[in-house]
Amino acid sequence: MSDPILVTENLEKRFGGVVAASEISLSLYPGETLAVIGSNGAGKTTFVNMVTGYLKPSSGTIRFRGRDITGSSPRKTAQAGIRRSFQISQIFPQLTVLENVMIAEIAAADGKGGLRRAALTDARMQTGRAVLDRFGLGQHSDTAVGTLPQGIKKQLDIAMAAINDPALILLDEPTSGVSSDEKIEMMERVIAPLKADDATLLFIEHDMDIVTRFAERTVAFYEGKILADGPTREVLSEDDVRKYVIGGVHA
Structure with a gap:
């Protein structure tokens, strides 16, 4: 073992x-x-x-x-x-699913380059969409998180915890x-x-x-x-x- x-x-x-x-x-x-x-x-x-x-x-x-x-x-x-999700999802309800994932990507990268500049890169958007597709969330990428069912919010929270493959x-x-x-x-x-x-x-x-x-x-x-x-x-x-x-x- x-x-x-x-x-x-x-x-x-x-x-x-x-x-x-x-x-x-x-x-x-x-x-x-x-x-x-x-x-x-x-x-x-x-x-x-x-x-x-x-x-x-x-x-x-x-x-x-x-x-x-x-x-x-x-x-x-x-x-x-080591990453985690929470009993109460740690997400931004006013932002889209993709924007939440991109913020999680920035946090995982320690925010280097500044929030706005990092968030607007095409590469980061492509990575974010790949994460969503991997977790079956691609169809919700442009939807405001606050409008989604609890199960999808939980799924998103876990996908965000899994960024960079901890x-x-x-x-x-x-x-x-x-x-x-x-x-x-x-x-x-x-x-x-x-x-x-x-x-x-x-x-x-x-x-x-x-x-x-x-x-x-x-x-x-x-x-x-x-x-x-x-x-x-x-x-x-x-x-x-x-x-x-x-x-x-x-x-």
Whole structure:
């Protein structure tokens, strides 16, 4: 087996006297698709926020590709090759789909050359259209994002996170707010191009049908700790997971 792309060791996050995450140790391997499950407040997003630099761990270490990135800023974490989407899409509703992607391209390139000049280049527009086609969004390129259904907005947010082919992508509740009829189709449209590029994926999800369909491995969080970690169907069948996680996942 190859070396892990991401390793966390005894991660802990405290907010005053409240322990939001404790003893979080896991290894994620190149090409894996890992689901993180747990009821609200179980520590899932806290964990992702620590890995992506939005929260500094109170203790513990994070290594990405063998390098210690503990406490790195979101920008430095992204530049290292870790990107993420958010539960609430980080997009500009008044701009078109293509304009949103172009802004994400500029951010991925660290804004060199200035926002306006970079945004107006033909090459950047062509790259943006290629990204949209790759994620099945080409037909929406000139549409204002605010007029689109939630599923398309989520798809766009993930496409923007995938610009420049990061090695690790973390998706925070990618199907949140998406209708049950749209969820599977939306996930298929975003997972396929990411897996075609051998991206390593970690996604937080409350829908067990989505977890079963798309995750090879699942980690269950409970009260800020890892309750179970293993092949998805095995984890979902564990008594404690069924009792404390699946039973309360919508609590």
